Amino acid sequence: MSESAALGAKRPIRRALVSVFDKTGLEELARGLHAAGVQLVSTGSTAKRIADAGVPVTPVEELTGFPECLDGRVKTLHPRVHAGILADQRLEAHREQLGELGVEPFELVVVNLYPFAETVASGASDDECVEQIDIGGPSMVRAAAKNHPSVAVVVNPDRYGEVLKAVENGGFDLAARKRLAGEAFQHTAAYDVAVAGWFATYAEGDAESGAEANSPETGESAASSQFPSFLGTTYERKNVLRYGENPHQPAALYTAGGGGLAEAEQLHGKEMSYNNYVDTDAARRAAYDHTEPCVAVIKHTNPCGIAVGADVAEAHRKAHACDPLSAYGGVIAVNRPVSLAMAEQVAEIFTEVIVAPDYEDGAVEALSRKKNIRVLRCPEAPTAPAEFRPIDGGGLAQAKDAFQAAGDDPANWSLAAGEALSDEELAELAFAWRACRAVKSNAILLGKDRATVGVGMGQVNRVDSARLAVQRAGAERARGSYAASDAFFPFPDGLEVLAEAGVRAVVQPGGSVRDEQTVEAATKAGVTMYLTGTRHFFH
Numbered sequence: 001m002s003e004s005a006a007l008g009a010k011r012p013i014r015r016a017l018v019s020v021f022d023k024t025g026l027e028e029l030a031r032g033l034h035a036a037g038v039q040l041v042s043t044g045s046t047a048k049r050i051a052d053a054g055v056p057v058t059p060v061e062e063l064t065g066f067p068e069c070l071d072g073r074v075k076t077l078h079p080r081v082h083a084g085i086l087a088d089q090r091l092e093a094h095r096e097q098l099g100e101l102g103v104e105p106f107e108l109v110v111v112n113l114y115p116f117a118e119t120v121a122s123g124a125s126d127d128e129c130v131e132q133i134d135i136g137g138p139s140m141v142r143a144a145a146k147n148h149p150s151v152a153v154v155v156n157p158d159r160y161g162e163v164l165k166a167v168e169n170g171g172f173d174l175a176a177r178k179r180l181a182g183e184a185f186q187h188t189a190a191y192d193v194a195v196a197g198w199f200a201t202y203a204e205g206d207a208e209s210g211a212e213a214n215s216p217e218t219g220e221s222a223a224s225s226q227f228p229s230f231l232g233t234t235y236e237r238k239n240v241l242r243y244g245e246n247p248h249q250p251a252a253l254y255t256a257g258g259g260g261l262a263e264a265e266q267l268h269g270k271e272m273s274y275n276n277y278v279d280t281d282a283a284r285r286a287a288y289d290h291t292e293p294c295v296a297v298i299k300h301t302n303p304c305g306i307a308v309g310a311d312v313a314e315a316h317r318k319a320h321a322c323d324p325l326s327a328y329g330g331v332i333a334v335n336r337p338v339s340l341a342m343a344e345q346v347a348e349i350f351t352e353v354i355v356a357p358d359y360e361d362g363a364v365e366a367l368s369r370k371k372n373i374r375v376l377r378c379p380e381a382p383t384a385p386a387e388f389r390p391i392d393g394g395g396l397a398q399a400k401d402a403f404q405a406a407g408d409d410p411a412n413w414s415l416a417a418g419e420a421l422s423d424e425e426l427a428e429l430a431f432a433w434r435a436c437r438a439v440k441s442n443a444i445l446l447g448k449d450r451a452t453v454g455v456g457m458g459q460v461n462r463v464d465s466a467r468l469a470v471q472r473a474g475a476e477r478a479r480g481s482y483a484a485s486d487a488f489f490p491f492p493d494g495l496e497v498l499a500e501a502g503v504r505a506v507v508q509p510g511g512s513v514r515d516e517q518t519v520e521a522a523t524k525a526g527v528t529m530y531l532t533g534t535r536h537f538f539h
């Protein structure tokens with residue numbers, strides 16, 4: 001038989017084993033299978049639902065001759081079940097053995113698993129979580145998937161319609177059974193990753209140094225529970241993208257299944273590209289760093305402008321004004337719903353992507369006047385609690401760079417040079433400090449009226465970043481602006497550039513061996529300087 005003929009070979013379905021936690025669509029499936037002459041065997045409450053729907057069903061106990069026991073821990077774990085799933089019907093020897101054993105084969109297995117991840121997320125006790133580790137279900141799923149030349153396995157209620165169609169048309173062909181088997185192994189693999197990940201966090205302290213190792217007093221164990229010995233996330237491919245960072249790089253989008261940008265709804269525009277996603281991610285990170293209505297305009301992951309305002313339209317006007325030249329073809333993120341007024345403004349500017357938690361009436365229509373702008377709705381704020389970056393042969397994990405009460409609250413900054421700022425001026429400096437976190441290192445950012453006016457990003461020395469920030473601001477806007485530096489000034493030269501441009505105040509972490517020289521330069525120039533003690537590199 002040719003390969004394509006083999007793949008097209010159907011296996012009629014005569015007998016099905018059904019055991020599902022999620023009973024969505026179960027009655028319709030059972031009715032349809034029965035109507036097509038398929039015999040049903042089922043477990044506990046699944047069998048009860050089927051029987052209640054008026055469909056004949058054989059309880060699995062009748063098949064095994066063994067009662068379900070140990071609170072459901074043992075139901076289907078029996079050779080009469082597993083021999084029926086695992087017999088390779090292509091082999092005469094297997095068919096003969098089944099006959100000798102008096103076991104009938106299954107051609108269809110429909111199973112979905114106990115909700116382990118949902119139980120953990122609900123904050124249930126350890127014992128409750130452990131009880132939700134499904135054992136019999138994955139055993140059946142894996143067995144049926146392995147034996148896909150003889151058995152079709154279904155783990156997703158969305159497929160029930162397909163099952164009923166197949167049953168009426170002589171069963172699934174081999175290609176379809178292979179596809180279903182792949183889906184089934186993905187289902188059990190993701191399930192096991194969730195279980196293994198939970199054990200890695202929960203059991204580690206006990207195993208290493210006694211139960212108290214997980215107590216909050218011991219810093220080391222806190223770190224180890226944040227970085228468990230096993231890290232697993234499973235992703236599902238959502239889209240194949242046209243290409244990656246460059247046209248010769250194939251690329252795809254994967255989702256982790258928990259919402260966020262990867263699952264954002266696209267309301268209008270061309271297909272998102274790889275670079276669009278990268279920039280949109282950076283834009284959302286920048287916009288959500290502020291509690292007031294904020295707009296961030298990003299190009300190549302760096303801000304062309306960030307501003308807060310009384311409303312998003314004002315914030316957008318200010319953010320765009322920072323660097324209108326660079327904002328051409330930019331990516332815009334907003335931390336509030338987009339108003340019609342803001343949408344009208346954006347519609348005038350060539351923009352690649354706009355992402356927001358929502359859109360007010362008429363806003364999407366106004367934006368859609370431009371054919372190509374990609375309009376995304378992403379209701380959730382960015383949440384990643386930890387960051388993981390692949391490197392050759394492994395990966396680096398770190399806690400997210402969240403703002404710290406100690407170093408990021410101006411109330412805790414120390415005045416190192418010049419006169420203390422008024423509350424209003426301090427708020428200006430605090431805006432610059434927050435916005436600076438969104439700039440790739442070395443970062444120097446000038447702000448005025450709660451908007452960036454000059455950004456010096458990504459230079460390999462800090463003095464060049466200072467020059468760039470001043471140059472982009474222009475002499476007039478630089479004068480009297482508020483400057484932030486993501487890390488300390490290693491030499492006073494960067495500060496001197498800012499002072500010469502007439503900045504009013506500077507905020508920086510401090511901590512260089514030459515801090516004194518920088519403080520002296522600021523004092524001499526009459527520039528106020530605050531030290532945060534906290535650094536915000538962004539690479």
Ligand SMILES: NC(=O)c1ncn([C@@H]2O[C@H](COP(=O)(O)O)[C@@H](O)[C@H]2O)c1NC=O
Pocket residue numbers: 019020021022042043044045046047072073074075076077111112113114133134135136137138
């Ligand atoms: N222990 C077993 O033999 C066993 N066999 C099937 N299950 C699971 O029991 C659930 C269905 O049970 P019920 O039909 O009672 O609602 C399914 O999610 C299935 O994956 C089992 N449960 C857990 O391991």
